[in-house]
Structures are given as structure tokens and as C-alpha cells.
Amino acid sequence: MTTLIAIVVLGIMASLFGALLGFASIKYKVEGDPLAEQIDNLLPQTQCGQCGYPGCKPYANAVANGEAINKCAPGGDDTIKKIADLMGVEVQPLDENHDQDNSPKVAFIIEEDCIGCTKCIQACPVDAILGAAKQMHTIIIDECTGCDLCVAPCPVDCIEMRPIVQTTQNWQWDLNTIPVTQLD
Amino acid sequence: MSIIERIKKGHFWKFHGGIHPPEQKFLTNDKPIRTLDLPDELILPLQQHIGQRGELLVKEGDKVLKGQQLTLLSSPMSVPIHAPTSGIIKAIKSSTIAHPSGLSDLCLFITPDNVDKWQERQSCEDFYQKSPQEIINKIANAGIAGMGGAGFPTHIKISSKPSINYLIINAAECEPYITADDLLIREQSTTAIDGIKILDYVLQPEHILIGIEDNKPDAIKALKKATKDIKKITVCVLPTKYPTGGEKQLITALTGLEVPSGQLPINLGIIMQNIATCFAIADAVINDTPLIRRVVTVTGQALAKPQNVWALLGTPVNYLLEQCGYQATKDKNLIMGGPMMGFNLANDQVPIIKTTNCILAPSKQEVSSENNEVDCIRCGQCADVCPSQLLPQELQWSAKAKDHVQLQKLNLFDCIDCGACAYVCPSQIPLVQYYRIAKAEIRQQQMLDVQAEKAKIRFEARKKRLEQEKIAREAKHKKAAEARKASMNKKNEGGSSATSAVAAALARVKAKKASAQAAKNNENSITEQPTQDIDTKSKVAGAISRAKAKKMALNKEAKENNTVVEAKVVNTAKSNKTDKDKDKDNDNDNDKKARIAAAVAKAKQKSAQRASSIEQKPEIQSVVEENTSSRDENKKAKISAAVAKAKEKAKAKKLATAEIKDSQTSADSEINRQEKKKIAIAKAIAKAKAKAKKQQKEETK
Numbered sequence: 001m002t003t004l005i006a007i008v009v010l011g012i013m014a015s016l017f018g019a020l021l022g023f024a025s026i027k028y029k030v031e032g033d034p035l036a037e038q039i040d041n042l043l044p045q046t047q048c049g050q051c052g053y054p055g056c057k058p059y060a061n062a063v064a065n066g067e068a069i070n071k072c073a074p075g076g077d078d079t080i081k082k083i084a085d086l087m088g089v090e091v092q093p094l095d096e097n098h099d100q101d102n103s104p105k106v107a108f109i110i111e112e113d114c115i116g117c118t119k120c121i122q123a124c125p126v127d128a129i130l131g132a133a134k135q136m137h138t139i140i141i142d143e144c145t146g147c148d149l150c151v152a153p154c155p156v157d158c159i160e161m162r163p164i165v166q167t168t169q170n171w172q173w174d175l176n177t178i179p180v181t182q183l184d
Numbered sequence: 185m186s187i188i189e190r191i192k193k194g195h196f197w198k199f200h201g202g203i204h205p206p207e208q209k210f211l212t213n214d215k216p217i218r219t220l221d222l223p224d225e226l227i228l229p230l231q232q233h234i235g236q237r238g239e240l241l242v243k244e245g246d247k248v249l250k251g252q253q254l255t256l257l258s259s260p261m262s263v264p265i266h267a268p269t270s271g272i273i274k275a276i277k278s279s280t281i282a283h284p285s286g287l288s289d290l291c292l293f294i295t296p297d298n299v300d301k302w303q304e305r306q307s308c309e310d311f312y313q314k315s316p317q318e319i320i321n322k323i324a325n326a327g328i329a330g331m332g333g334a335g336f337p338t339h340i341k342i343s344s345k346p347s348i349n350y351l352i353i354n355a356a357e358c359e360p361y362i363t364a365d366d367l368l369i370r371e372q373s374t375t376a377i378d379g380i381k382i383l384d385y386v387l388q389p390e391h392i393l394i395g396i397e398d399n400k401p402d403a404i405k406a407l408k409k410a411t412k413d414i415k416k417i418t419v420c421v422l423p424t425k426y427p428t429g430g431e432k433q434l435i436t437a438l439t440g441l442e443v444p445s446g447q448l449p450i451n452l453g454i455i456m457q458n459i460a461t462c463f464a465i466a467d468a469v470i471n472d473t474p475l476i477r478r479v480v481t482v483t484g485q486a487l488a489k490p491q492n493v494w495a496l497l498g499t500p501v502n503y504l505l506e507q508c509g510y511q512a513t514k515d516k517n518l519i520m521g522g523p524m525m526g527f528n529l530a531n532d533q534v535p536i537i538k539t540t541n542c543i544l545a546p547s548k549q550e551v552s553s554e555n556n557e558v559d560c561i562r563c564g565q566c567a568d569v570c571p572s573q574l575l576p577q578e579l580q581w582s583a584k585a586k587d588h589v590q591l592q593k594l595n596l597f598d599c600i601d602c603g604a605c606a607y608v609c610p611s612q613i614p615l616v617q618y619y620r621i622a623k624a625e626i627r628q629q630q631m632l633d634v635q636a637e638k639a640k641i642r643f644e645a646r647k648k649r650l651e652q653e654k655i656a657r658e659a660k661h662k663k664a665a666e667a668r669k670a671s672m673n674k675k676n677e678g679g680s681s682a683t684s685a686v687a688a689a690l691a692r693v694k695a696k697k698a699s700a701q702a703a704k705n706n707e708n709s710i711t712e713q714p715t716q717d718i719d720t721k722s723k724v725a726g727a728i729s730r731a732k733a734k735k736m737a738l739n740k741e742a743k744e745n746n747t748v749v750e751a752k753v754v755n756t757a758k759s760n761k762t763d764k765d766k767d768k769d770n771d772n773d774n775d776k777k778a779r780i781a782a783a784v785a786k787a788k789q790k791s792a793q794r795a796s797s798i799e800q801k802p803e804i805q806s807v808v809e810e811n812t813s814s815r816d817e818n819k820k821a822k823i824s825a826a827v828a829k830a831k832e833k834a835k836a837k838k839l840a841t842a843e844i845k846d847s848q849t850s851a852d853s854e855i856n857r858q859e860k861k862k863i864a865i866a867k868a869i870a871k872a873k874a875k876a877k878k879q880q881k882e883e884t885k
Contacts, residue, residue: 045640
């Protein structure tokens with residue numbers, strides 16, 4: 001008799017908790033992958049595709065699913081370190097297949113040479129190129145992420161990547177530079 | 185005891201920390217402000233303040249007058265610049281500016297003409313006549329930015345006003361070398377107080393406090409003397425301590441209030457202005473003099489005669505140093521600003537700007553530029569002296585580790601860069617430099633984050649757009665494919681059904697039958713061929729006659745062209761001539777009649793052969809018309825045509841009565857045609873003859 005009561009009581013409790021868990025899983029369901037979201041926030045959002053994925057979000061998803069964390073060239077070591085901290089894995093050096101130079105650049109169209117083919121416009125992941133067919137194109141520097149994707153499609157090689165001009169606004173103090181000396 | 189009561193009694197508050205660096209004011213505070221000769225060249229950076237630079241109003245080669253506005257107040261955070269003297273704009277180009285980076289920015293180069301001619305000025309003795317807004321506009325257009333060092337646009341600061349409790353005038357001047365404000369107060373206290381009065385009028389504060397350190401007794405005396413009639417203004421003498429002149433520190437010292445982290449003094453109802461700014465405001469509002477000069481302390485033990493000078497904005501630093509007897513050492517170490525908060529200059533070509541209060545040329549013993557940093561010994565002196573009550577050594581470690589999150593947790597942005605921590609550090613760690621680097625890095629990172637966020641949004645938007653376009657394209661293709669399919673089906677339906685095939689076959693059979701019949705008809709029509717031949721013959725004849733007529737007409741025209749001039753000359757004799765022509769025509773008539781008769785006979789023969797010549801008629805008619813029309817072209821032709829018509833009528837009558845009563849109507853008309861042609865020919869001949877006659881006449885004449 002006691003055994004029976006125990007079974008019945010435990011059965012009722014089990015079904016209760018089951019129902020509760022089922023309700024909670026529906027009510028508090030998390031849309032998307034929270035880890036991928038966090039990784040995406042760490043990535044530099046250049047959308048350059050150097051990691052082999054079409055944009056930062058897909059790479060973030062891939063990293064969340066076990067892809068190597070050292071494939072983001074524009075982010076460089078800083079980004080790798082941040083992702084490693086987040087994922088709780090070892091910091092790796094940047095993938096050797098990538099350019100080591102990740103200094104910030106912007107695309108520049110040599111406007112005299114532009115033939116207005118619109119190929120770069122189609123390649124730009126952030127719509128930072130302005131122009132129309134048979135009209136000269138130009139880069140909106142403020143929107144350009146320096147992803148390099150517009151350079152290859154240009155049939156007349158009129159796009160080049162230029163380092164961002166240093167102004168007093170983006171200048172960085174640097175104690176390790178050679179001290180300023182005067183030339184007379 | 186209320187705040188103001190305490191102040192009246194001379195009891196002030198203390199802010200945390202602070203240091204007492206060795207006073208070096210004696211180098212310059214015993215000499216009056218010197219006015220310098222004009223330098224050979226003035227270099228005016230377009231941006232000399234915090235904010236945006238104004239739009240250029242002048243171009244290279246322009247002649248400018250002293251005080252002329254050179255850039256436009258184009259956005260609220262911009263401040264215009266003015267020509268410090270009259271001269272010519274030599275160049276507008278990039279040049280090294282007064283900034284720790286030694287970077288270049290756009291500068292105007294003015295070559296003075298040594299006339300120093302002012303633009304027209306309207307002085308305003310009674311500024312109470314103007315509205316506060318007018319005064320603010322005046323200040324904005326005079327290009328005044330905070331002259332204490334930060335360079336915040338003054339018109340922005342004073343146009344945002346809820347109810348102001350305290351207007352604090354900063355005359356503390358706590359940097360150990362600088363005496364610019366001290367001398368300015370001593371020499372120009374009336375104007376400076378006028379500036380305070382203007383601010384009082386614009387801002388309507390409850391109290392005005394002038395904060396000044398007790399190491400400037402002469403200045404305090406001058407201020408007290410100048411303000412003794414004004415109840416609202418209190419001169420507050422504070423003990424000397426660095427950095428009393430810091431905005432937040434001075435507020436705490438005077439009122440006991442602390443500006444919360446991340447907030448501005450205006451949130452507490454406090455506005456602070458530098459005393460030099462007050463002087464500039466008075467100069468601008470009362471004397472209509474824009475900000476074109478300022479007092480600069482040129483000091484340091486490397487100078488033979490350090491002194492305060494009235495420097496025009498844009499004066500190169502090397503000119504100032506030269507004037508003050510600079511003995512150049514091997515490794516030049518020039519500091520703009522004070523020794524505590526200033527920065528090393530990249531070269532001595534940089535110009536004086538609105539925020540430059542001091543040029544320091546120290547000897548090697550005074551300020552060593554060597555870096556002898558050793559490890560932190562955790563003495564904690566830096567925390568003791570920090571006026572912002574931060575934890576400098578914690579900050580230092582985080583700054584070295586580039587731990588931006590931790591730095592912000594430690595309130596790095598409350599650091600005022602005063603350098604007290606670095607000054608007291610026994611390990612000679614340049615703490616404040618680390619903070620500056622960290623601040624710049626964090627700002628940069630924040631900027632990048634904003635950009636990344638923007639790029640992400642744009643990328644997502646683009647992806648969405650492309651997807652939508654793809655869907656739209658697919659839908660369009662689908663629709664087009666369906667339409668194609670539908671039209672194909674229609675065609676197929678028509679072709680595939682058996683009945684239609686039968687119908688088509690029947691149609692084909694019918695077509696064959698019809699063609700066979702047509703062939704038969706052709707055989708029948710062969711009999712009719714002679715008549716057709718005749719038709720062609722008559723056509724040929726018609727063509728020939730037409731060609732002839734044309735030829736005639738051409739000949740006639742050519743002749744006419746030749747004789748146009750003559751015709752004009754003999755215009756008067758025209759009537760006579762025409763009469764003669766008529767006579768001649770009558771003579772010729774008889775011959776012609778015979779010929780015509782023959783032709784008519786021929787025509788009759790032909791017409792008999794013809795089954796129908798209806799088609800020909802219009803052609804010949806048109807020929808005649810052509811002839812007539814070509815004749816119409818000049819008067820003579822017209823006259824002759826009229827004559828010809830008259831003749832024609834007569835002939836037609838004759839012919840009709842005498843010869844062809846019984847002929848068919850078609851033949852009749854044909855005759856008429858023929859006749860007409862003949863007549864035309866005759867006419868042409870007659871004309872030619874007439875011309876010949878005319879010519880003869882001319883010759884005889």
C-alpha cells in the first residue's frame with residue numbers, strides 16, 4: 001500500500017514539474033543563439049569576408065559552433081583576445097593566411113579613371129559607394145569599413161586602399177614614439 | 185551659515201589633494217605687459233577652439249584690414265577668426281599647429297603691411313541699451329573662446345541659462361609660472377570688470393564670485409578697488425594650491441558644492457568664466473574689437489628677459505622667444521601652457537592661438553625631459569594629492585594593461601589631467617601621460633564601436649534589401665514564365681485540334697484551285713494584249729512629249745535668266761513689246777494651225793487604236809500644269825501665258841466647229857491636251873523671238 005502511495009505521489013509530482021518545465025521552455029524561449037550574438041558584438045563589423053564567411057554575423061555563428069577564433073584579420077589580436085575571454089579558450093595568434101597588417105584603411109576611388117561600371121557598388125557590403133551606371137562613383141568615407149571587397153571587382157583598378165588620415169581628432173598619444181626633436 | 189555668508193566672512197572650503205610646486209611667478213610678475221612690434225608673418229589656424237572650424241571668407245591674395253572676419257560662424261560650435269593686423273593673405277595651407285601631436289592643420293598666412301589699419305568700428309558706451317541676445321551674437325562674432333586653456337566657445341556657455349546661482353570668475357591662475365591673468369588684472373581691471381558686468385547683464389546670476397589665489401596681492405588690490413561699488417561681486421581670496429584654477433576644484437573651494445561625475449557646473453546653476461575671457465568680452469562689446477590678441481607669459485630660465493607680452497594671435501613662437509632673449513640650447517625643449525598641464529611643441533614655428541597663455545622655455549635644470557621611470561612602490565602619494573579623489577596607481581595599472589572597462593569603472597574620465605600625481609611620484613612615473621593615452625584610446629574605441637554598429641545596421645539593411653529584391657525578381661520571373669506558358673498554350677490549342685487542321689487543309693486546297701483559275705484567266709487575257717501594247721506606246725509618246733516640253737521650258741528659262749537684267753531695264757517698254765508679241769503670234773498662227781491640224785489627225789489615229797487612254801490624261805495634264813507653273817515664275821511668262829490662253833480659246837473654238845464634231849469625248853480631250861502642248865511650244869518660241877527682238881532693240885538703243 002505504502003509503495004503504491006509513493007509511486008502515485010511521485011508520479012503526480014513528476015507530471016507537475018514536467019508541465020512546469022514545458023511551460024517555461026515555451027514562455028522563456030530565447031530567440032537566436034545568445035553566444036553568437038555576443039561574439040558578433042565583439043567583431044569589428046567590417047563585413048570583409050576575410051574569415052571565409054559572408055559577413056561578421058555568419059562568422060560569429062560559426063565560432064559559436066566551434067570554428068577557430070583567429071580568423072578575423074581586421075579585428076586583430078585584440079578581437080581574438082576578447083573572443084577567447086568570452087569563450088573561455090586559449091588565445092591564438094592570428095591565422096597565418098591573413099594579412100598581418102590590420103591598420104585601419106578606407107577605400108578611395110581615383111575618380112578620373114572610374115568608368116561607372118557599378119561593380120564595386122554591388123560588392124560593397126555596407127552600401128558605402130555612391131554612383132550610377134556610366135556615372136563616376138565615389139566612396140562615402142564615413143561609412144567605409146575598409147573591407148577591401150571593392151578592390152578586386154574593379155575592371156580598371158581605380159580603387160585603392162588608403163590609410164586613414166591622422167587628424168587631431170583621431171590622434172593617439174604614444175609614449176613609445178621617438179621623442180619630438182626640432183630641425184633647424 | 186549659508187554659503188554666501190561664509191564667503192563674505194572669508195571662510196572657504198577645501199578640495200581634496202593638491203600640491204605646492206615651487207613658485208616661479210617672480211620671473212615675470214614684476215614687469216609690465218610689453219607690446220611687441222609686428223612680426224613678419226602671422227599664422228592663423230582656422231580652428232583655435234573646441235568644436236568645428238568656420239568656413240573661410242577670404243582667399244589667397246586678399247587684402248584684409250585689422251579686425252576683419254576671416255571665417256564664418258557656420259555652425260553653433262564654430263568660432264570665427266579675425267585678422268590681427270592689416271595685410272595680405274599670403275597663403276592658405278596646412279601647417280604645424282599648437283597641438284601635442286605636432287600634426288598639421290589648415291592655416292592662414294598673413295603678411296602684415298605695417299599700416300595696422302583697422303576696419304570700421306562702432307564703439308558702444310552703454311551696453312545696457314542692447315538686448316542680451318544681441319550681446320551674445322556680438323560675442324559669438326568676435327570669436328571669443330574660453331581663454332583659460334580649454335577653448336570652449338563662450339557664446340555657447342552663456343546662451344544656455346536656466347536660473348544661474350553663481351557666476352564664478354576664474355582668476356586663480358594656479359600654474360607655477362604663469363602670470364598673464366595677474367598682469368592683465370593689474371593693468372586692465374576696469375575693462376575686465378566691465379566684462380563681468382556684461383556677463384551679469386546677460387546671465388542675471390544671483391552672486392558673482394571672483395576666485396583668486398593669495399599670491400597675487402597687487403591684482404587682489406586692483407580687483408577690490410574696481411569692485412568696491414558693486415555689491416553683487418565678491419572677490420574671494422583663496423590660499424595658493426595647485427590646481428585651484430581647475431573648474432571643479434574652484435567651484436568646490438568657493439561654494440563647497442561638488443560637481444557630480446559626468447555632469448557640468450551648469451547643472452548646479454554655476455557658470456565659470458576666465459578673467460581674460462571677461463576682458464575679451466568687454467573689448468568686443470564696448471570697443472567692437474574682436475579677439476585678435478592676448479596676454480602671453482613668455483618665461484623660463486632659458487630666456488634673458490622673460491616677460492608678459494601682448495601677442496597678436498598667429499605670432500610664431502620663435503618670434504616671441506627672440507623678443508624675450510632666447511638662448512637656444514642644444515636640445516630645445518619648449519612647452520606651450522604651464523609646466524604642469526602644457527605640452528611640448530614639435531617646433532618653434534607654431535603660432536600663438538586663443539588658448540595659449542604661456543610659452544615656457546626652461547633650462548635643463550628646471551624641467552628635465554628625460555624619462556627615468558621606475559616601478560611603482562605603492563607609496564600612495566598620488567592618491568593623496570589627486571584633486572578628483574581618484575586612485576591613480578590603480579588607474580595606471582589598468583592603463584598599462586589597456587583594460588578599458590576597468591578604467592571606466594575607476595572613473596578615468598573624471599581625471600582633469602592636472603599632473604599632480606606625476607609631480608609627486610617618487611618613481612617618476614608619467615602617470616598623467618598614461619591617462620591621456622588611455623582616454624584617447626577609449627574615445628577612439630567608442631568611435632569605432634559607433635562605426636561598427638552603423639556598419640552592422642547598414643550591412644543588415646543591405647542584406648534585407650537584396651533578399652527583397654531577389655524575391656521580387658523571382659516573382660516577376662514566375663509571372664513572366666506563366667504568361668509565356670499561357671500564350672504558348674493558346675497557340676498549341678489552335679494547332680493541335682483536329683478540326684482546325686482539316687480547315688487549314690481545306691483552305692490550302694481552295695488556294696490551289698484559285699491559283700489554277702487565275703492561270704486560266706491569264707490565258708484569256710493574252711488576247712487583250714495588243715491594247716495594252718498600245719497603252720505602253722501612248723505612254724512612251726506622252727513621256728517624249730513631256731521631255732520635249734521640259735527641254736523647251738529649260739531653254740526658255742535659261743534665256744530668261746540671261747535677259748533678266750535687260751528685262752528690268754526695259755520695263756517701261758514692256759507694254760509696247762507685248763503688243764508686238766501679239767502681232768507676231770498672230771502671224772505665226774496660220775503655220776501653227778496647219779501643224780496642229782496634222783497633229784490632231786495623228787492623234788485621232790492613235791485614239792482609234794486605243795481602247796482607253798484614261799490613265800494618260802492626268803499625266804499630260806500635269807505636264808501642262810508643270811509648264812505653266814514654271815512659267816508663272818516671272819511676270820513676262822505670265823503675260824505670255826495669258827496671251828497663249830486667249831489664243832488657245834480661239835483655236836479650240838475653231839477646231840471644235842470645223843473638224844472634230846463627231847469625234848469621241850475622250851479623243852476630244854486628247855486633242856485639247858495636244859493642242860495645249862503645241863500652244864505652249866509656240867508660246868515659248870514667241871517669247872524667244874520677243875527676247876531676240878528686245879535684244880536687238882537694246883543694241884539699237
